Amino acid sequence: MSRPITISERMSTKLLDLAHQSSRESISARDEDQLLYLLVSVKRPQIDSAEYLPRNLSLIIDCSTSMRGDRLNSVKSAAVAIVEGIGPQDKISIVPFSDRAEVVYPANTVQNKNALISQISSMSASGGTEIYQGLEKGYNEIRKSRLDSYSNHMILLTDGRTYGDTKECLNLANEAADRGVDINAFGIGADWNDAFLDKLVAISGSHAIYIEKPSHAMGHLQEKIEGLGVVFASNFRLIDNFPENVELQSVFKISPYAQHFTPDGLDIRLGSLEAGSPLAMLLEFQLHIHDSTESFLMPIKMLADIPSKRIKNYSISVEFELPVSDEIDPIDPPVQVVEAVRALNLFRMNERIWRDIEGGDIPLATRRLHQFSTRLLEAGHVELAEQVQLETERLKLMGAYSESVRKRLKYGTRALITQNLINDS
Amino acid sequence: MTKQLCKECHTPYTIGALFCDECGRNLLADNKNSISDGADIYLQVKGPVGPPAEPEVLASNIEFVILNSGRRVTLPLTGEICIGRTDPNRDTNPNLDLSDDDGATLGVSRLHACLQSTENGVILVDLGSTNGTYLHEESLAAQIPSHLKNGDIFRLGEMEIQVFFEM
Numbered sequence: 001m002s003r004p005i006t007i008s009e010r011m012s013t014k015l016l017d018l019a020h021q022s023s024r025e026s027i028s029a030r031d032e033d034q035l036l037y038l039l040v041s042v043k044r045p046q047i048d049s050a051e052y053l054p055r056n057l058s059l060i061i062d063c064s065t066s067m068r069g070d071r072l073n074s075v076k077s078a079a080v081a082i083v084e085g086i087g088p089q090d091k092i093s094i095v096p097f098s099d100r101a102e103v104v105y106p107a108n109t110v111q112n113k114n115a116l117i118s119q120i121s122s123m124s125a126s127g128g129t130e131i132y133q134g135l136e137k138g139y140n141e142i143r144k145s146r147l148d149s150y151s152n153h154m155i156l157l158t159d160g161r162t163y164g165d166t167k168e169c170l171n172l173a174n175e176a177a178d179r180g181v182d183i184n185a186f187g188i189g190a191d192w193n194d195a196f197l198d199k200l201v202a203i204s205g206s207h208a209i210y211i212e213k214p215s216h217a218m219g220h221l222q223e224k225i226e227g228l229g230v231v232f233a234s235n236f237r238l239i240d241n242f243p244e245n246v247e248l249q250s251v252f253k254i255s256p257y258a259q260h261f262t263p264d265g266l267d268i269r270l271g272s273l274e275a276g277s278p279l280a281m282l283l284e285f286q287l288h289i290h291d292s293t294e295s296f297l298m299p300i301k302m303l304a305d306i307p308s309k310r311i312k313n314y315s316i317s318v319e320f321e322l323p324v325s326d327e328i329d330p331i332d333p334p335v336q337v338v339e340a341v342r343a344l345n346l347f348r349m350n351e352r353i354w355r356d357i358e359g360g361d362i363p364l365a366t367r368r369l370h371q372f373s374t375r376l377l378e379a380g381h382v383e384l385a386e387q388v389q390l391e392t393e394r395l396k397l398m399g400a401y402s403e404s405v406r407k408r409l410k411y412g413t414r415a416l417i418t419q420n421l422i423n424d425s
Numbered sequence: 426m427t428k429q430l431c432k433e434c435h436t437p438y439t440i441g442a443l444f445c446d447e448c449g450r451n452l453l454a455d456n457k458n459s460i461s462d463g464a465d466i467y468l469q470v471k472g473p474v475g476p477p478a479e480p481e482v483l484a485s486n487i488e489f490v491i492l493n494s495g496r497r498v499t500l501p502l503t504g505e506i507c508i509g510r511t512d513p514n515r516d517t518n519p520n521l522d523l524s525d526d527d528g529a530t531l532g533v534s535r536l537h538a539c540l541q542s543t544e545n546g547v548i549l550v551d552l553g554s555t556n557g558t559y560l561h562e563e564s565l566a567a568q569i570p571s572h573l574k575n576g577d578i579f580r581l582g583e584m585e586i587q588v589f590f591e592m
Contacts, residue, residue, distance in 0.1 A: 024441060032428070035441035286439070331441065331453065338443060338453065345444040363553035367566050371434075375449040 015306060016233065016273070017043045018316045023333040023341070026323045027289050027296050034287045039337050040300060041255070041280035042273060042316065044232050052230055053307045054089035056107065056150035057082075058138035061123065062158035062188075063096040068125040071188055074214035075157050078221040079120045083113055085222065087229075091150065093141035094120060097134030098127030107141040129160035132168045135183070139172060142181055148307055151231045151272075152181040155224070157217070158197075159188040166196055170203065177204035177269055180235045180305055184224055186211055190404035194411075205236065205271030207257050210411035212404065227256065227274045233304040233314070236270035236279060246298065247286040252344040255280040258414040260347060273304070282340040289324055296322045342379060349375065350413045354406060362399050366392055376413075384412060434569070484575075484590030487540065487547070492578070492585040494526040499591070502547070506540040508581065509533060509552075523584060532556035532582025540573065540588075547573045547590065556582035 023037035059079055063072065079094065086092060093107040094116070104119050138154050145152075154176065162169065173183055182204035185197045188211045197208040209224070211217050240248055240263050251261040251268050256277040261268050273279045289296060301317040333341075349372045356365035369392040376385035391405055428437035436447035444451055487506070488499045498521060500506055509519035510528045517535040522528075534554040541548050548570040551558035558565045559580040565571055573579070578587045 023443060028440075030440060033439055035439050037441075037443070287441075331443075333443065333453075341443045342451070345446070345449050348446070349449050363567050367568065370566055371448045378451070 015044070015309070015311075015314065016304070016316050017045050018300075018302070018318055019043075020300065020318060020320070021334045021337050022320070022322070023337045024322065024331060026325060027287060029289055029291055029324055029326055031290060034289065035249075036285045036287055036298075036322075037333070037337055037341050038283045038285070038298075038300070039280065039334075039340050040283060041278045042233075042236070042302070042304075043278045044273065052232065053149065053151045054087065054091070055225075055229055056091045056142055056145050056147075056152045057086075057225070057228070058093045058095060058107065058141050058154045060095045060097060060101075060134040060138040060154055060156045062098070062129060062131075062134070062156075062160060063123055063125045064098040064127050064129040064160055065125055066129070066159055066191070067188075070214045071159055072123065072125050074217040075188070076120055076123060078157075078218040080117050081218055081222055082225050083110060083116050083120065085225070086110060090229075091145055092116075093138065095134055095138045095141065096123045097130070097137070098125075099130045099133065100127070101133040101137040103137055103141060107144045129158065129162055130165055131156065131158060131162035132165035132172065135169055135172050139176055139181065142176075143179075147179055147181065148310060151228060151234065151307060152179075153228050154181060154183045155221070156183060156185045156197075156200075157188065157221075158185070158192055160191055161193040162196070169196075169200055173200050173203040177235070180307070182206045182234070182271065184228075185209070186217065186220060186224075187407070188214060188217060190402070190407060194407060202259065202261065203269065205253075205259070205269040207259050207271075208411075210407050212408055228272075230274050231272040232274070232308070233306045234272040235303075235305045236273065237267040237303045238270060238281075238283075239267050239301040239303065240265060241301070242285070242299070243297070245288045247288075248283060249286050250282075250284040250344065252282040252284070252340070252347065253280070254282060254340055254343060258343070258347065260344075260351075267303075270302075282337075282344055284341075284344070291324075296324050298322070346372070346375060346379065347414065350410065354410060357395075357406070362395060366396050369395065384409075387412075484542075484547070484592055486591040488589040488591060489521055490587040490589070491523065491526050492587060493531060493583075496526055502540075502542045502590075504541070507536060507552075508539065508586075509535045509537045511535075523581070526584065528581075528584060531584040533584055534582075537581045538579075541570075547588075549573045549579060554581065 019041050021039045061075055091107050091109055094105040095101055095103055105116055110116055142152050183201050184206045185201050185208040187194060187197055187208055201208050209220050211220055242248055248263045251263060253259040253270060256274050270279060297319060299319040303313045303315055305312050306314050353365050353368045353372060369388055373385045373388040376388060430437055431445035431448060431450050433450045434448035436445060438445055443453055484502055486499050487502050488497060490497050500520060506521060507519040508521040509517060510524045510533055511518055511522045512535050523533045536552050537554040538549060538551050538558045549560060550570045551565045551567045553567040560571050573588060575590045578585055
């Protein structure tokens with residue numbers, strides 16, 4: 001599409017910039033429901049390195065028996081690299097866990113890096129996996145500091161499933177999110193419970209990363225920790241309080257990473273704004289506009305904390321109006337909106353395929369995989385399309401998927417489908 | 426209430442949708458710059474993939490020529506014609522039974538494919554067969570209808586069948 005991009009309204013605030021683009025320029029009054037997409041992005045107008053708070057990190061490391069060997073060695077190497085890279089103001093705590101947890105390095109700045117590195121190196125693997133044990137101790141360490149003076153993050157590394165404590169984990173994640181502490185999860189290998197970890201991290205608007213091979217752990221972790229060092233605003237919440245004739249159906253975060261939220265009437269936690277990449281999301285609304293005399297006003301409101309300014313609940317809001325008429329409205333959305341909706345669509349197709357496979361409907365999953373591969377090709381993701389095609393053939397023959405393939409495609413797709421959008425937004 | 430349909434998979438979609446929820450088709454390409462009120466894509470004319478069939482296909486009978494065995498079978502074109510292999514143990518009784526044409530060896534499933542007469546022509550649908558259904562040497566996705574023309578040859582696994590429509 002060559003149509004010039006118009007940002008229908010732009011609101012500059014002192015601290016944050018909010019821009020939005022709509023999929024439609026007008027709404028028609030119809031008996032049936034209609035969809036409207038809004039692409040919303042928040043940026044910091046000017047970036048000043050003095051605006052960032054030091055980090056308060058807790059590394060919560062699964063040391064259960066299954067981590068023995070390459071997995072634990074790779075995680076240890078990544079932890080050592082993090083220790084070597086943290087600044088003099090940053091705090092760190094190290095919490096290995098299995099079916100119990102201990103604090104091998106309580107939350108503190110690092111005066112003697114060598115001593116800490118040797119402590120990390122001496123960690124060994126044994127026992128089962130109870131993630132709550134690790135999260136609880138890690139959270140306690142984080143809370144030993146004044147939370148408003150730091151950028152606070154728990155980093156969970158696990159290769160397993162947790163047993164009998166998922167509810168406690170989710171409760172803790174909720175409490176932590178309320179205090180501005182997020183949980184970032186890294187799943188190593190093929191056995192971890194992705195549905196649970198996705199849920200756990202979504203509470204604070206963070207995300208789970210799949211590490212297929214232990215040797216990849218180092219790169220992923222370092223990248224994540226670097227991002228956490230440049231958080232300007234955190235605890236972003238989209239206020240789910242729209243007019244009666246508007247229903248928020250879906251929130252798809254596309255930057256700094258892909259994440260899907262299904263609204264449940266509560267405010268949606270969107271995570272943090274990191275330097276360098278905006279916080280961008282696609283909102284999908286179902287509209288019930290039956291009367292052409294109705295004026296259509298859409299208020300978008302977000303709250304965020306800006307720790308370096310000691311501001312809680314900083315409000316960013318915008319209200320925009322679309323004309324309502326009896327005419328059939330032309331749809332010619334800006335290209336960024338089309339691409340974001342395409343990404344949401346690919347994301348949904350991908351999720352639906354895994355539900356089909358989990359439900360045992362292999363013929364349906366095979367058909368959808370075939371369509372999915374075509375759509376990926378249309379979107380220019382040639383390599384992923386070929387991989388999906390290959391896996392489709394394998395699924396046809398074998399009638400089942402391996403866990404590692406499932407996770408590779410699930411997380412690979414999530415990352416890839418938003419890659420271009422992140423660069424452009 | 427009528428809804429517009431995706432031109433590829435015929436799933437209804439909501440006004441303002443940009444991509445088909447079911448098959449992912451870009452709907453903007455279909456309705457270039459406008460939401461059409463086009464009655465031709467409303468629910469009641471749910472039709473198959475591919476170009477519309479020729480008017481001649483309003484046939485009353487269909488003749489199947491099983492090219493591997495040379496056998497010819499004529500069936501009335503009313504309702505659905507199911508093609509496969511009879512298996513009393515599983516209670517499968519297709520209208521066109523290919524057991525005697527060496528169907529099992531040639532890779533024909535018990536319920537392999539079906540033909541149906543619609544107001545837009547005759548359609549062929551693969552029923553999720555093990556060895557696939559091919560039309561013009563292209564594999565058909567399961568449950569997605571394709572148009573059949575008079576004289577077309579389709580393949581079930583390794584078995585080739587030609588169809589002729591009779592008025």
